[in-house]
Amino acid sequence: MGTPLLSVENVTVSFNGFNALDGMSLHLMPTSIRVLIGPNGAGKSTLLDTIIGHVRPSAGRVVFKGHEITRMDEYKIVRRGICRKFQAPGILDNLTVAENLNLAARRHRECWRSFSVGLNKEVRAQVERVLTLVGLNDRKHALAGQLSHGQKQWLEIGMVVASDAELLLLDEPAAGMSHDESAQTAALIRELAKQHSLLVIDHDMAFVDQLDAPVSVMHMGRMLREGTLEEIRNDPQIAAVYLGRVKEVSVA
Amino acid sequence: MKKWSALSLDIVLLAALALAPLYLSAYHLSLLGRFLALAVLSLGISVIWGWGGILSLGQGVFWGLGAYVLAMHLKLTGLAPGDLPDFMMWSGLDHLPAWWKIFEHPAVAIAGVVVIPTIAGGLLAWLVFNRRVSGVYFSLLTQALALAFSTLLISQQAYTGGFNGLTDFSTILGHPMIDPGFQRNIYWITLGVLVLASIACRWLTHTAFGRVLVAIRDGESRVRFLGYHPAAYKTIAFAFGAMLAGISGALYVVHVGVISPAMVGVIPSIEMVIAVAVGGRSSLTGVVLGTLLVNFGKDWISSAMPEMWQLAMGALFILVVTALPQGLAGIPGLVEKLVLWSKGKREAKMADQPAIALVEKD
Numbered sequence: 001m002g003t004p005l006l007s008v009e010n011v012t013v014s015f016n017g018f019n020a021l022d023g024m025s026l027h028l029m030p031t032s033i034r035v036l037i038g039p040n041g042a043g044k045s046t047l048l049d050t051i052i053g054h055v056r057p058s059a060g061r062v063v064f065k066g067h068e069i070t071r072m073d074e075y076k077i078v079r080r081g082i083c084r085k086f087q088a089p090g091i092l093d094n095l096t097v098a099e100n101l102n103l104a105a106r107r108h109r110e111c112w113r114s115f116s117v118g119l120n121k122e123v124r125a126q127v128e129r130v131l132t133l134v135g136l137n138d139r140k141h142a143l144a145g146q147l148s149h150g151q152k153q154w155l156e157i158g159m160v161v162a163s164d165a166e167l168l169l170l171d172e173p174a175a176g177m178s179h180d181e182s183a184q185t186a187a188l189i190r191e192l193a194k195q196h197s198l199l200v201i202d203h204d205m206a207f208v209d210q211l212d213a214p215v216s217v218m219h220m221g222r223m224l225r226e227g228t229l230e231e232i233r234n235d236p237q238i239a240a241v242y243l244g245r246v247k248e249v250s251v252a
Numbered sequence: 253m254k255k256w257s258a259l260s261l262d263i264v265l266l267a268a269l270a271l272a273p274l275y276l277s278a279y280h281l282s283l284l285g286r287f288l289a290l291a292v293l294s295l296g297i298s299v300i301w302g303w304g305g306i307l308s309l310g311q312g313v314f315w316g317l318g319a320y321v322l323a324m325h326l327k328l329t330g331l332a333p334g335d336l337p338d339f340m341m342w343s344g345l346d347h348l349p350a351w352w353k354i355f356e357h358p359a360v361a362i363a364g365v366v367v368i369p370t371i372a373g374g375l376l377a378w379l380v381f382n383r384r385v386s387g388v389y390f391s392l393l394t395q396a397l398a399l400a401f402s403t404l405l406i407s408q409q410a411y412t413g414g415f416n417g418l419t420d421f422s423t424i425l426g427h428p429m430i431d432p433g434f435q436r437n438i439y440w441i442t443l444g445v446l447v448l449a450s451i452a453c454r455w456l457t458h459t460a461f462g463r464v465l466v467a468i469r470d471g472e473s474r475v476r477f478l479g480y481h482p483a484a485y486k487t488i489a490f491a492f493g494a495m496l497a498g499i500s501g502a503l504y505v506v507h508v509g510v511i512s513p514a515m516v517g518v519i520p521s522i523e524m525v526i527a528v529a530v531g532g533r534s535s536l537t538g539v540v541l542g543t544l545l546v547n548f549g550k551d552w553i554s555s556a557m558p559e560m561w562q563l564a565m566g567a568l569f570i571l572v573v574t575a576l577p578q579g580l581a582g583i584p585g586l587v588e589k590l591v592l593w594s595k596g597k598r599e600a601k602m603a604d605q606p607a608i609a610l611v612e613k614d
């Protein structure tokens with residue numbers, strides 16, 4: 001099957017003695033989507049924190065493109081090709097949509113290479129491409145803070161894409177979106193999977209269904225089951241720990 | 253439109269300053285000269301605070317380093333060969349320490365004025381920002397540093413002149429300093445340095461560096477997760493601000509002929525920040541105007557009612573922070589807003605404009 005793009009191996013993360021991740025493992029192939037579900041507090045966001053270097057694991061390792069990145073600084077991990085969308089929109093409200101994307105799309109992020117005025121052609125082209133991709137072309141010069149909630153989510157997805165990372169980590173990209181918006185987001189993610197690998201966290205089963213991708217279920221800091229959504233749905237153990245509760249969440 | 257009116261304000265200000273020797277008395281010209289020297293410092297504070305969001309309450313340290321380095325040079329050039337500065341003899345030193353002697357050469361002194369504060373500021377920033385100390389903790393840390401610096405200067409009487417500092421300079425690069433022609437020349441030099449510093453700041457804030465700096469100010473962790481290293485950007489900004497502070501301190505010494513610990517401690521460091529807040533910390537023209545205004549105001553109040561100055565300063569600061577957060581530079585926007593409002597265009601989106609209009613469309 002080839003070598004994985006990302007391997008999370010037996011990772012444990014503890015906060016004051018509580019193991020938010022407890023021997024978690026996960027393998028991701030290039031240009032694929034993986035959906036991560038699990039009840040609140042299962043450790044999904046903590047897993048993303050660990051991959052991106054925000055949280056240091058006490059045991060286990062994270063390997064990306066054959067290199068161990070377990071204890072690297074966040075910005076160095078990002079430069080290797082992993083970018084993350086946060087659960088709460090992490091855009092810069094005082095900059096315009098285009099400026100947010102410019103920031104994400106710049107190829108040279110080292111401080112000593114930042115003393116130039118203007119943007120180079122590739123960055124401009126990249127920003128234009130992403131604007132079209134996420135459907136924010138007509139909002140290009142709007143301040144990011146003035147976008148609707150759904151547009152903010154798209155802008156942040158756009159920033160992650162503009163960064164040209166191979167692996168995109170999306171934490172609840174469709175949270176708070178209307179039915180239509182969430183369908184558009186699912187289509188966008190499927191489109192992105194042609195060139196990127198995506199690890200997508202979400203609660204909403206209707207949304208997950210539209211992603212049409214393998215699902216990993218987390219529970220209490222570790223992997224409970226992996227399979228198609230159909231298999232997961234029909235698994236009695238998962239229904240017991242999880243699906244019953246999810247229905248309530250996704251209806252709300 | 254905005255850009256042009258800002259540019260024409262700059263031109264008017266520059267013309268007024270360039271022609272000042274024609275219409276100001278010698279006394280007021282010398283005041284203006286020393287305040288322009290301080291404006292160089294304010295530009296640096298503007299970059300680190302207005303753009304970088306880093307509030308330093310210890311700029312007196314870097315300003316003082318530049319000032320003391322030049323003062324050491326001036327002290328040495330006035331001596332007969334083999335002589336010691338007066339305060340060293342009084343303290344019982346029998347030879348000149350090597351770290352004093354090197355500044356005898358003017359090129360070394362000028363290099364020291366620029367390089368020493370830059371390195372000190374850069375080193376401090378690198379250590380502190382890599383540990384993710386920021387916000388009010390950074391401000392308190394720099395304030396403590398200003399206190400420690402002035403205390404150190406006072407305690408090392410034999411090397412620093414102690415409480416009285418360094419004074420009684422006679423010549424600079426062979427020119428007698430009391431000469432009226434010299435006073436005029438030093439005014440031109442100061443204005444020239446201010447113009448250069450302000451061009452450098454304008455350039456810096458328009459580069460990608462400036463944009464990233466603003467982005468770090470508004471969302472440090474978002475920027476980090478885009479693969480930028482915020483500590484590196486903040487360190488460069490801070491070192492740049494420290495460099496301008498050092499240059500400003502050296503120029504100031506040439507104007508006033510004295511430097512002492514009281515001029516570099518906590519209170520002066522806070523006054524430096526207040527002048528910038530009054531001008532508008534994110535406006536490079538505003539901070540120059542603010543510095544001139546606050547310091548002329550200080551001169552006027554403290555000669556009329558000496559005990560009122562600190563009170564007035566405090567009141568001014570409170571007024572600016574509460575009523576005019578963008579300082580003098582916020583007034584045009586406020587006026588525009590009032591005009592629009594009186595025309596009934598309440599929905600005008602003025603309030604939603606970014607605090608800094610440095611980022612061009614695209």
Ligand SMILES: Nc1ncnc2c1ncn2[C@@H]1O[C@H](COP(=O)(O)OP(=O)(O)O)[C@@H](O)[C@H]1O
Nearest residue numbers: 015019020038039040041042043044045046047
């Ligand atoms: N910084 C932190 N400090 C302490 N506990 C944390 C921290 N981050 C997460 N946790 C805890 O770890 C567990 C997993 O959290 P999280 O990864 O956010 O879950 P999920 O995203 O699956 O809902 C929760 O019990 C949460 O309270």
Ligand SMILES: [Mg+2]
Nearest residue numbers: 044045046087
């Ligand atoms: Mg979460």
